[in-house]
Amino acid sequence: MSIERVQRHAAGRKPGWAGELADMMEAYRQAGGDPDALQLPDVATLVVSSDQVLASHEVPGIRFEAQPLENGVKAHIFVEPGVKIERPVHLCFGVVPEEGIQIIEAEYEIGAGAEAEFLAHCSFPNAVKVKHHMRGRVHVQEGASLTYTEEHYHGQTGGVEVLPHVQVQVDKGGRFVTTFSLTRGRVGYMDLDYQVEVGENALVEMITKAYGTQQDQIQVKEVVRLNGAKARGLTKTRVAVRDEAVSQILTTMEGNAAGARGHMDCTEIVRGSAQASNTPMVIVRDDQAQVTHEAAIGTVNRKELESLLARGLDEDQAVDLIIRGMIR
Amino acid sequence: MEAPILKIENLNLRREGRDILRNLNLDVCPGEVHTLLGLNGSGKSSLAYALMGCEGYRPNSGRILFDGRDISALSITERARLGITLAWQEPARFEGIPVGKYVGLGLENANRNQVVEALDAVALNAKVYGYRSADQTLSGGERKRVELAAVYAMRPRLAILDEPDSGIDVLSLGEIEKLIRGMAEAGSAVLLITHREELAATASVASIMCYGTILFTGDPEEARQYYTGRCRPHLDSLGSQPWNEALAKVLEDIPGNGKSKRSEQAAE
Numbered sequence: 001m002s003i004e005r006v007q008r009h010a011a012g013r014k015p016g017w018a019g020e021l022a023d024m025m026e027a028y029r030q031a032g033g034d035p036d037a038l039q040l041p042d043v044a045t046l047v048v049s050s051d052q053v054l055a056s057h058e059v060p061g062i063r064f065e066a067q068p069l070e071n072g073v074k075a076h077i078f079v080e081p082g083v084k085i086e087r088p089v090h091l092c093f094g095v096v097p098e099e100g101i102q103i104i105e106a107e108y109e110i111g112a113g114a115e116a117e118f119l120a121h122c123s124f125p126n127a128v129k130v131k132h133h134m135r136g137r138v139h140v141q142e143g144a145s146l147t148y149t150e151e152h153y154h155g156q157t158g159g160v161e162v163l164p165h166v167q168v169q170v171d172k173g174g175r176f177v178t179t180f181s182l183t184r185g186r187v188g189y190m191d192l193d194y195q196v197e198v199g200e201n202a203l204v205e206m207i208t209k210a211y212g213t214q215q216d217q218i219q220v221k222e223v224v225r226l227n228g229a230k231a232r233g234l235t236k237t238r239v240a241v242r243d244e245a246v247s248q249i250l251t252t253m254e255g256n257a258a259g260a261r262g263h264m265d266c267t268e269i270v271r272g273s274a275q276a277s278n279t280p281m282v283i284v285r286d287d288q289a290q291v292t293h294e295a296a297i298g299t300v301n302r303k304e305l306e307s308l309l310a311r312g313l314d315e316d317q318a319v320d321l322i323i324r325g326m327i328r
Numbered sequence: 329m330e331a332p333i334l335k336i337e338n339l340n341l342r343r344e345g346r347d348i349l350r351n352l353n354l355d356v357c358p359g360e361v362h363t364l365l366g367l368n369g370s371g372k373s374s375l376a377y378a379l380m381g382c383e384g385y386r387p388n389s390g391r392i393l394f395d396g397r398d399i400s401a402l403s404i405t406e407r408a409r410l411g412i413t414l415a416w417q418e419p420a421r422f423e424g425i426p427v428g429k430y431v432g433l434g435l436e437n438a439n440r441n442q443v444v445e446a447l448d449a450v451a452l453n454a455k456v457y458g459y460r461s462a463d464q465t466l467s468g469g470e471r472k473r474v475e476l477a478a479v480y481a482m483r484p485r486l487a488i489l490d491e492p493d494s495g496i497d498v499l500s501l502g503e504i505e506k507l508i509r510g511m512a513e514a515g516s517a518v519l520l521i522t523h524r525e526e527l528a529a530t531a532s533v534a535s536i537m538c539y540g541t542i543l544f545t546g547d548p549e550e551a552r553q554y555y556t557g558r559c560r561p562h563l564d565s566l567g568s569q570p571w572n573e574a575l576a577k578v579l580e581d582i583p584g585n586g587k588s589k590r591s592e593q594a595a596e
Contacts, residue, residue, distance in 0.1 A: 238423075301420065302383060303416070303420045304420040304421075304422060306380070306382050306383070306404055307416060307419065307420045308433065309403070309404035309405045309408060310380055310404055310407075310408050310412075310413050310414050311408060311413065311433040311434035311478065311482065312405060312408040312409050312413075312433075312434055312482075313405065313408075313433065314405050315405070321425065322422065322425075324424070325422050325423050325424030325425040325461075326423050326424055327424070328423075328424035
């Protein structure tokens with residue numbers, strides 16, 4: 001967002017608002033977002049900086065309700081039943097100062113038969129000691145579809161603690177596709193915890209990508225319960241760690257109903273003194289259900305590496321390209 | 329005759345207790361398509377990996393000379409930077425690496441036109457494929473063509489093509505043959521590894537490989553006739569015999585008793 005635009009929108013706001021919004025827009029850009037998209041009249045937008053809602057723009061069929069919390073914001077996001085939101089909804093969360101706490105209590109209610117896509121960017125570009133705690137609840141009602149993509153940018157100091165803890169309920173025939181990506185800058189400490197309940201004929205796809213360096217710590221806990229008949233679930237985890245970074249992936253898939261089909265797919269690449277682990281847990285409580293898992297942990301695939309070396313790349317370039325591709 | 333850009337001398341490779349390459353000698357000249365014919369298991373792909381310097385394929389003895397320099401101890405990267413590259417028989421899949429980027433990897437400052445031209449040479453539309461990932465979503469034939477495009481784009485001095493026709497649909501085989509000829513016309517030496525004698529027609533020289541060694545080097549048509557008429561029938565009868573006895577039996581049938589016509593010409 002340009003400064004002129006910010007100043008134009010600042011009319012009637014408290015002093016400092018425009019500067020804070022401009023800083024957030026820069027942070028948003030660093031997280032991979034397009035600040036200009038937040039200005040489009042047909043794009044629903046919610047911008048939260050620390051404990052302030054800096055901008056909120058609704059479009060027909062979507063409603064935001066926000067209340068202040070100590071150190072954060074409580075937000076309810078409703079998509080009306082049967083409505084298809086044509087343009088992706090843009091969410092921007094962040095803390096621009098070096099220190100701070102941001103607690104986001106977010107509830108997403110996607111009405112029956114509705115369809116929406118959310119692009120969330122979480123940016124902490126200057127963080128030295130920042131804690132971002134997302135407590136989310138997502139309800140995808142019968143026949144509804146939600147695609148939720150979340151990208152993080154944490155700056156280069158590793159001073160961020162990020163705790164996305166989300167409970168998801170997908171009702172009959174619903175669809176929930178989510179991608180969480182923390183691949184730019186340092187991770188710091190990440191503790192991702194998703195608990196997903198999947199109803200009859202509903203579908204869940206969860207993709208988690210992270211790249212840890214130096215002393216970063218990555219913890220991913222995903223539990224998908226395929227409770228309804230013919231429910232389908234996929235978790236795909238792509239993590240790379242190098243230096244002294246540590247990643248711990250715990251994925252659980254439960255096949256609890258007839259015809260349920262689940263698959264967990266985890267790839268972790270380890271370089272230097274880093275350490276990675278994956279603990280998949282498969283639970284099947286119905287003799288007509290099936291859950292599978294695959295995991296590859298360790299160095300990069302030799303054949304992939306040699307294919308790139310044969311084009312003249314050196315080993316560091318080739319490994320970096322493979323990792324960047326995997327977490328892209 | 330132009331000096332060979334690749335000269336392999338008495339190459340031996342032993343892996344997991346088995347002799348894979350045995351006293352192998354081969355010359356490949358600039359601008360020539362040199363077909364290497366051999367049945368499955370004859371050691372063709374192992375030779376390709378040894379030439380490229382792949383892990384586990386360092387020769388036990390012998391020399392690989394490229395442009396007169398012994399490259400046996402060089403890494404894959406160093407060989408590639410000298411202008412050697414390999415199109416794998418079953419190319420690796422890459423999550424998240426777009427086809428266009430992959431094709432341009434071997435180029436310094438790759439530009440879009442070079443990538444488009446290379447994809448066009450293997451009958452792939454850059455608009456359709458350029459931004460797709462070179463991953464599992466490509467069919468075997470598509471991935472194979474992308475591999476060949478990447479080699480073509482690199483304009484290597486020596487292109488080792490391991491079974492470039494496998495997995496390619498019949499209608500596209502003509503495009504692949506044209507691409508191979510084009511590479512040679514542009515000055516690349518092409519070592520074309522195949523077990524299909526039809527591809528020998530693309531070559532200017534052909535060698536027959538059996539039991540890890542070269543039995544014959546010479547005219548592609550002569551090699552093709554021998555390969556179809558003798559090699560295939562030999563497969564059953566020789567499979568269980570000790571190598572030395574089997575090789576002696578094979579050599580009895582070979583024109584010139586296995587000597588390279590080129591070597592004979594050079595000696596003259």
